[in-house]
Ligand SMILES: Nc1ncnc2c1ncn2[C@@H]1O[C@H](COP(=O)(O)OP(=O)(O)OP(=O)(O)O)[C@@H](O)[C@H]1O
């Protein structure tokens with residue numbers, strides 16, 4: 001159950017690559033277990049940089065980011081799962097191989113050197129693939145899967161480590177409404193049944209608002225809360241008057 005007194009992630013920092021011109025100033029967030037935290041904002045504003053900083057991959061310009069009460073830089077391996085914007089899958093390799101790569105943080109040195117996955121790693125891989133509904137495709141190369149299926153592989157690869165925090169950078173991408181809904185249901189299930197906190201970047205605020213517990217917009221170097229009244233209605237295709245051709 002979420003414990004509001006004990007957030008899994010707490011960030012109070014300036015983020016970016018230049019001290020003079022930070023992408024995010026005075027970021028001040030705290031996220032609890034099981035919470036889904038949505039971030040929207042125009043292209044190039046700094047969403048991916050913020051996600052990568054929260055993941056501990058980029059140092060903050062100033063301030064601190066703590067995970068489970070300790071600096072994020074000392075977070076246990078595998079405790080933060082990242083689904084990168086470009087998924088980062090090895091496309092010519094199988095679903096099983098890609099998900100197993102996510103289990104590697106659990107491997108010891110000998111297993112890593114000799115590429116010997118333990119039984120535990122193989123079981124966790126199989127279970128992660130099952131949980132995203134891809135058991136029948138576990139031997140298929142990723143480049144033969146649909147866009148939605150590839151996203152499910154990326155989710156399984158992040159989940160195989162049993163993270164406490166999942167960072168999903170535009171993992172709904174250009175999916176059609178039904179496939180996006182499938183992925184959303186999967187993320188909801190992960191947050192509700194496993195208590196995983198999720199930060200998701202989505203370019204569609206109306207869609208994000210349907211499943212996020214709280215919503216923020218990165219705008220003019222600040223991360224600002226979004227209220228229902230600020231959100232556009234979920235739209236379908238634009239209406240076009242008169243003949244198209
Ligand atoms: N390693 C880097 N060094 C310096 N600047 C960078 C670096 N990586 C990204 N940037 C710059 O930081 C800014 C924010 O990039 P970022 O990828 O975080 O944007 P974004 O909001 O995720 O955009 P999109 O919605 O297109 O994915 C961009 O101007 C980009 O050029």
Ligand SMILES: [Mg+2]
Nearest residue numbers: 047048085169
């Ligand atoms: Mg991005």
